[in-house]
Amino acid sequence: MRIGKDQTIYIMDKENKPALKVKSGDKVVFETCDCFHDTIKSEEDTISGIDFDHVNPATGPLYVDGAEVGDVLKVNILRIDIASQGAAVAAPGMGRIGDRIKQEETVICKIQGGYAQYKDLKIPLNKMIGVIGTAPAGEGIPTGTPHDHGGNMDCTLITEGISLYLPVNVEGALLAIGDLHAAMGDGEIIGAGLEIAGEVEVKVTVLKDFDFKLPLIETKDRWITLASRKTMEEASDLAINNMVDLVMKKTNFTINEAGILLSLAGNLRVAQIVDPNMTMRMELDKKYLN
Ligand code: CA
Ligand code: CA
Numbered sequence: 555m556r557i558g559k560d561q562t563i564y565i566m567d568k569e570n571k572p573a574l575k576v577k578s579g580d581k582v583v584f585e586t587c588d589c590f591h592d593t594i595k596s597e598e599d600t601i602s603g604i605d606f607d608h609v610n611p612a613t614g615p616l617y618v619d620g621a622e623v624g625d626v627l628k629v630n631i632l633r634i635d636i637a638s639q640g641a642a643v644a645a646p647g648m649g650r651i652g653d654r655i656k657q658e659e660t661v662i663c664k665i666q667g668g669y670a671q672y673k674d675l676k677i678p679l680n681k682m683i684g685v686i687g688t689a690p691a692g693e694g695i696p697t698g699t700p701h702d703h704g705g706n707m708d709c710t711l712i713t714e715g716i717s718l719y720l721p722v723n724v725e726g727a728l729l730a731i732g733d734l735h736a737a738m739g740d741g742e743i744i745g746a747g748l749e750i751a752g753e754v755e756v757k758v759t760v761l762k763d764f765d766f767k768l769p770l771i772e773t774k775d776r777w778i779t780l781a782s783r784k785t786m787e788e789a790s791d792l793a794i795n796n797m798v799d800l801v802m803k804k805t806n807f808t809i810n811e812a813g814i815l816l817s818l819a820g821n822l823r824v825a826q827i828v829d830p831n832m833t834m835r836m837e838l839d840k841k842y843l844n
Contacts, residue, residue, distance in 0.1 A: 559585040559592075559751070562611035562732070566687050566703060567694030568724040572617035575726070578760040581632065584613045584731040588749040589684065594641040600658045601643050610698040610706060612685050614730030618758050621727040626764040627688060629718045629729065633755040634681040639664050640736045640750035642672065649745030649828045663736070663748055670737050670748050677737045683712045683754060684733030684747065691723040697732065699830040700782035704769050706733065707780055707833045708742050708826035711771055719770040722760070729758065742826040766803065767796035777838050782831040789834040790822055797836040804843045815842060 561573035591608045645658040669676040687704025700707040704720050738747030771778040781792035801812040825833035
């Protein structure tokens, strides 16, 4: 089962008509445009030339049968395939050094042998998903904004092999995916990663009794809470508290013990600090929770 890249949305919204309906446990391929809607093809194409009503497209939404409000949608990222070249950009006013950038620039990077070629540098690939989320309960949220439903979290850990747990806020969940990056560093400081088209294969499972704060990532050896808010401080506090709750639920630790464990062995890290909300994450090795 497959959703084509012609089925894109720009707002994660309960009113969006499903592009496809599947059952819990099904596998689905999402074909994705890059965040510029595939309009930047060469170094002559700059971002001032793109249509800003059509940035950050997400493919979908996918309706999952049996997903009811209050459930959790587990999304296994089985495979991420990317195109043969991606676009990196700089522009005045964009990202964290936009006040120092005088002119815009596009760099096309070819993908070869596990690397992205940036000038004469080989950047290791880190194929990741920038935008992934479900529809929020209330008003729709633009695909460029991250919040509790997921969205534009731009987290370098949303890669092949992980599971992402997202809230089901509306019947069917309405999952949408877009904005792949071939490579990106934590922070995404210039406001974009190596933006690239591609496709993502996921397995979606509805969970009825999964009572942890979301969004949450599970890797082979780590739990990671994600939180997106106006400031890094607010996002950090939420990610930290959500991990404290996870530790207390999985162990018999008191709040003091959970806090000390996270202070000794947990890592607070930045996902991105360039989108309309900042996204922070708290990581803890699973071995401490056995
Ligand atoms: Ca993004
Ligand atoms: Ca992006």
